[in-house]
Amino acid sequence: MNTQLPEPNSDERAHSDQLAALLRNEIRANGSMPFSRWMELCLYAPGLGYYSAGRTKFGAAGDFVTAPELGSLYARCLARAFAPTLGALGADADVLELGGGSGAFAVDALRELAAMEALPRRFLILEPSADLAARQRARIAAELPADVAARAQWIARPPERGWHGVLFANEVVDALPTTRFTLLEGEVHEEHVALDGGGRFVRVDRPADLLVANAVRHLERALGTPFVDGYRSEVLPQLPYWMQAVAATLEAGVALFVDYGYPRAEYYLPTRSDGTLVCHYRHRAHADPLHWPGLTDITAFVDFTALAEAGVGAGFDFVGYAPQGQFLLASGLLDLVDDGLPEIERVQRVAEAKRLTLPGDMGERFQAIAFARGGVDALPGLRAFDLSHRL
Template structure:
């Protein structure tokens, strides 16, 4: 039984602190109602998505320089333009009512840039569908796209409250979505699998405790051990997503024909569960600072875990898709039109703007930035998406 050390981070404004305290009290009530402890995955779900209080459900600025982190689309349009280059050929292989289905959507920057590039390529989807659980983010996306897209492009946009309920064709796209799925945390004690729970200490502070894992988590951890060919050592703590196959089936199961494309930070399984990574991959983001305390200011910070891309490959194939490829973000972007986008940057007359766009490309592609830390994985069903992964495919690492 232990608590996570508090870290030195900027103090929030009084109003923000009050908001965090309301969420802390709400989660505390959930813990007491559950008999004194909830799984860490449930804590993470509440901290991120509790209606009106969670990090993604409330009104705090999350993306960009004024938020807590910067995603690839927030840097500029090049990322989205390369995604358009990679996926536009798929629309030619599909029939009527072709969707581009974005999970999440962030600030709407990706949707704006990718729709404009699809239009320039003469290969527009019939609908641009966004699944956005946050009412606040949905409103911001709608305002941005209404203001910045031509009316004929905005008319293609549609927002859903949940996964499609009927069959559809097109492309499912998720950038930095998997890392925010509420994850189970496990711990090895005496050769047995335990699950990390969150309880309250006598002062009402969050405390992590362990309980024997249920059948689903136990089976998921034993599957990883079997695949690695070795048991986890005593005291090893990490994350696993036993619900990932069910999640993939929920969001993509009704995709009759098309492709799925995931971009996120993570590792193949053998790198995800390295011996030296004995406390897992959990990372929190608060005002552009990364740290490891998920109990710090709940509701004001992002909580994420790296992605096990081997598990993603297994889940996609289990859902009935063919595997398209797996590579670094740098190789995917370079293989899908980044050189042409860079040539456009060179033609910019404004020196300051040209420098800014060069920095955008560097952040997207350099190994020390997003280029290798972020990975890209694709799946296909009755289309050919293999060409998008022609450069630097690393499927062998899985």
């Protein structure tokens, strides 16, 4: 257990204990649990998972800060980048945001699109957490005019019928339940969670099934070298199926994904021999995903090469791939920084723009990748700095 982390209060501890009991019961009933299943339950178990329960996740009062929480610049810049696509697609164009967070992105994007007279027909939010959806509804209703707020609608699953518009996901792929693998005597093993003799959670390795083994061998072929014994990392065998599930019905438009990660050759560097898994608890990063289940965010960096393969494999045209900072600057971020504001507000916006774009902050750690379908000419700011040769 990481003793450097703050202790939860009694209610939080009781909540974590409830989820821990559920996890123990499943392990006792079915045997050791693949790490991907552990992550799925810790994040999304109904009423108990990190994203399903009521504690604040985002911003200063939560566990981490996302780009939309810094201020309005991020959402306003992307709204301006989306507007030409929405206009070209016509009056029935929609925006679909995967995972609405606190609702900050929807509020600021809708406000900017309204100011540009470029509102989509609907601003759809696919939010698996009932608690987060309720918070988003309340925020949007409180902060936007009623006619603009009415464009926001919540859906429980991706659209089943064909639609036109923009699909957007900020820090979503990193939260997909990931598989952890390692090599033992040349054979692929999958990391599981089991119980020791005292009922405590422990991480163990088991021979991988065919799906996981094939995914790891695919990586080795793509990298041109086998993984050495003991090397441990993550892979998402389900990523192509997930991409099909969330984007298959987008008939014309653009899909933009922003997240932290690397191209494959950098993701699986020999020196990165314990993978990219990272946990967040009260603005502290740590490496113990078994610590306080249900209270700790668990993520893994994104293999952007795999994401590119999944998008093209789903029938999309590749648009571009670039660091977030360069993409935002090329999309007109600086035009939003100084527009006649009082000095103190201008200083705040400059600080926000620096966090979004500087290499030492979010500017290079976060990457943007986009796909298009239906002959749409989208996101010139992303194409301007396209680094797809690195993929």
